[in-house]
Amino acid sequence: MFRIEQKMEKGLGRAGVLETPHGSIRTPAFVTVGTKATVKALTPEQVKETGSQVVLANTYHLYLEPGEKIVEQGGGLGKFMGWEGPTMTDSGGFQVFSLGGGSVSKVQKKHSNILKNVGMSERDEALSPLVKIDEDGVTFKSYKDGSTHRFTPERSIEIQHAIGADIIFAFDECTSPTASYEYQKEAMERTHRWAARSLERHRELKIENAKLKNADKKLSANSHELAYSKGPMLFGIVQGGRFEDLRKESARFMAGLRIDGLAPSERSEFSGFGIGGSFDKEDMGSAVRWVNELLPEEKPRHLLGIGDPLDLFGAVENGCDLFDCVAPTRQARTGSLYTRHGRFNIENAKYKNDFSPVEQGCTCYTCKHFTRAYLAHLFRSNEILANTLASIHNVHFIVNLVKQMREGIITGTFSRLKEDFFASYKK
RNA sequence: GCGCCGGUCGGAUAGCGGCUAUUCCAGGAGACUGUAAAUCUCCGGCUUUCGGGCAUCGGUGGUUCGAGUCCACCCCGGCGCA
Numbered sequence: 052m053f054r055i056e057q058k059m060e061k062g063l064g065r066a067g068v069l070e071t072p073h074g075s076i077r078t079p080a081f082v083t084v085g086t087k088a089t090v091k092a093l094t095p096e097q098v099k100e101t102g103s104q105v106v107l108a109n110t111y112h113l114y115l116e117p118g119e120k121i122v123e124q125g126g127g128l129g130k131f132m133g134w135e136g137p138t139m140t141d142s143g144g145f146q147v148f149s150l151g152g153g154s155v156s157k158v159q160k161k162h163s164n165i166l167k168n169v170g171m172s173e174r175d176e177a178l179s180p181l182v183k184i185d186e187d188g189v190t191f192k193s194y195k196d197g198s199t200h201r202f203t204p205e206r207s208i209e210i211q212h213a214i215g216a217d218i219i220f221a222f223d224e225c226t227s228p229t230a231s232y233e234y235q236k237e238a239m240e241r242t243h244r245w246a247a248r249s250l251e252r253h254r255e256l257k258i259e260n261a262k263l264k265n266a267d268k269k270l271s272a273n274s275h276e277l278a279y280s281k282g283p284m285l286f287g288i289v290q291g292g293r294f295e296d297l298r299k300e301s302a303r304f305m306a307g308l309r310i311d312g313l314a315p316s317e318r319s320e321f322s323g324f325g326i327g328g329s330f331d332k333e334d335m336g337s338a339v340r341w342v343n344e345l346l347p348e349e350k351p352r353h354l355l356g357i358g359d360p361l362d363l364f365g366a367v368e369n370g371c372d373l374f375d376c377v378a379p380t381r382q383a384r385t386g387s388l389y390t391r392h393g394r395f396n397i398e399n400a401k402y403k404n405d406f407s408p409v410e411q412g413c414t415c416y417t418c419k420h421f422t423r424a425y426l427a428h429l430f431r432s433n434e435i436l437a438n439t440l441a442s443i444h445n446v447h448f449i450v451n452l453v454k455q456m457r458e459g460i461i462t463g464t465f466s467r468l469k470e471d472f473f474a475s476y477k478k
Numbered sequence: 479g480c481g482c483c484g485g486u487c488g489g490a491u492a493g494c495g496g497c498u499a500u501u502c503c504a505g506g507a508g509a510c511u512g513u514a515a516a517u518c519u520c521c522g523g524c525u526u527u528c529g530g531g532c533a534u535c536g537g538u539g540g541u542u543c544g545a546g547u548c549c550a551c552c553c554c555g556g557c558g559c560a
Contacts, residue, residue: 086513107512145512154518158511181514194514225512288512327512356512377513384516385509400506430516438516 052284052322053351053372057461063343063370066460069323069351071137071217072281073129074104078351079367079460081358081453082107082139082375083446088122088132091380092438093446095134100416101446102454106134107375110210111143111202115193119213127215138216139375142207142249144223144242144288144327145356147189150181151227157329157356159228159293184224186241204248208285212256216283220325220355221249223288228329235292242290243304246321251310253285254319258312284322286353289342293331298338302345323351326371330357336365343370360389360452360476364469367456379449383441386430389448393477397441402427415447416440 055067069076083090083103090098090106098106113122125131128138148157183190188203207222223242226235260282287305291297302324309320324346330338339354346352351372357363358376366374379389386398390410395402397409408418409426417426417440429437452472459465 082512084513091513092516109513112513139512141512146514149512150514156509156511220512325512330511332511353512358511362511374512376511377515378511381513381515381517382510385518387510396508398507433516435516 053349055349059368059460059465060463062368063340064368064456064460064465065348065370065372066457067351067372069372071105071284073135073137073217076104076137076373077454077457078372079453079457080104080373081363081450082353082373083450084375084377084380085132085134086377087112087116088128090442090446092384092435092442093380095132097416097439097443098134098446099136101443102450103136103446104450105137105139105373106132107139107141108132108214108216109141109143109145110207110214111146111191113140113214114143114210115195115200119210123213123215129216137218139218139353140211140214140216140220141355141375142211142220142222142288143189143202144207144220145225146191147182147184147223148225148227148329150191150194152180152182155227155229157225157228158332158335158359158362159329160332184241186244188222188245189224204245205252208249208252208256212253212260212283218323219253219283219285221246221285221287221321223290223325223327225327225355226290226292226329228293228331230292230329232294232297235290235294236297239290239292239297239301242288243301243308246287246305246308247310250285250287250308250319250321253283254310254312254317257282257319258317286323286325286351287321288325288327288355289346290328291342292328293334293338295338295341298341299345302342306346321350323353325353325355327355332362335362336369339366339371340369346370358449360449361473361478363449363453364456364472367453367460368465368469374453376449379445380442383445384438386437386441388426388441389445391472391475397423397426398430403431409444410448413444413447415444417444417447 053067053069055065058065067078069078082105083098085106086109088108108128113119122128122131181192188201191200193200204222211219222245224238226238289301289305291301305324309318311318326339326342343352352370353373354366354371356376357366357374358378363374386396387394388397388409402423405423407423409423410418421440426437426440455468456465459468
């Protein structure tokens with residue numbers, strides 16, 4: 052299922068291949084985000100042309116609209132959205148944070164003011180308008196109409212099975228970076244209990260599904276195992292915030308979690324791991340290392356929600372295989388474009404008459420056909436093509452940056468790639 | 479020439495005697511890390527010792543403790559009548 056092709060000589064980085072029913076993913080890989088079963092502003096064909104191998108959608112959004120049953124009836128996530136490659140769904144755990152009020156980034160720069168307010172966050176979250184957490188699960192108020200909905204680990208897994216992605220995630224609580232140690236620990240332990248429940252429900256659904264298939268096709272007992280082995284891969288999510296002991300505790304827990312069934316084939320454990328929650332910008336790499344040193348080497352690791360170019364280097368060399376992030380697409384739509392010299396805002400006055408491409412030498416469709424002046428015009432006149440062309444460039448940039456890191460690992464030139472990039476990329 | 483209506487930031491507007499002149503657009507800049515995001519924030523006259531201070535509603539006078547708001551005249555625009 053996951054095969055390591057090449058390991059870095061020093062560091063935890065590795066290049067591998069993750070097999071899914073919808074094709075293989077060559078890792079490290081950037082996963083393009085398509086929350087509502089669409090990568091905003093892009094057709095699946097355009098997504099493919101950026102080099103994206105896999106798309107991640109969101110359980111909570113699809114549950115609210117159009118409803119997981121519709122996606123299921125539509126043939127599952129990939130077929131429904133017209134994407135032929137591998138797919139993933141996030142569990143909805145991130146919405147515990149993002150709908151939890153406040154406008155705090157989950158990645159914090161050290162010494163930022165927000166960290167000085169430690170202790171307020173539990174209260175903030177408790178008082179938040181859209182989310183309420185208890186031991187059993189989370190009560191959400193729909194961001195669309197204010198109606199109340201409830202997610203438990205079991206429910207999230209059921210919905211994800213219905214949505215039908217190749218890789219799904221355990222239901223977790225993504226905490227705020229302002230959370231105190233005490234709260235972070237409490238939330239992490241709850242996430243561990245939810246992980247066990249996610250895994251158990253996942254196992255049940257796979258058995259049910261296998262029995263259904265067997266009954267249908269009158270297959271032999273032997274093929275029971277075959278059918279059972281299909282179905283989505285479930286990744287557990289390591290939490291623990293920015294605290295080393297919690298991160299390590301969480302990694303050990305997730306790595307060791309397994310549920311025994313009646314038959315050996317019914318034993319269940321995670322197929323891979325997500326690394327979630329909040330980080331300090333400055334030592335994200337080491338936070339990831341704490342975790343990856345403890346996770347089993349032979350399983351893939353997905354660093355959730357990280358996509359800043361500089362962060363990606365640190366994560367790759369510390370053993371992460373997959374990344375997803377809304378930044379390339381969101382920033383594209385707000386006029387912020389990546390180049391190897393840094394990011395710039397195409398709406399700035401100086402680009403009105405700049406007839407060079409977004410990035411010299413870039414091979415993306417946008418750079419091959421259009422100028423900065425044209426994009427600036429599209430953005431200023433609010434034309435929807437602006438979003439498309441900008442998204443094509445940004446996604447292409449990030450996807451190919453990670454692809455270059457993969458090649459760097461294979462050819463032993465990762466360090467030089469990193470040095471060169473850090474030298475030219477201005478934050 | 480007479481009558482009516484109107485003149486508030488680059489444009490469009492709110493304001494019917496009292497606090498810091500409203501909002502939208504355009505303009506300038508910034509933010510964005512598992513998407514409540516084609517979103518959000520800030521700026522916009524002069525001056526400052528960075529606490530603030532001083533201006534400002536076509537113009538000039540006036541009434542009033544206090545005027546963008548009321549009055550008079552003037553300037554400009556629109557409409558109507560000659």
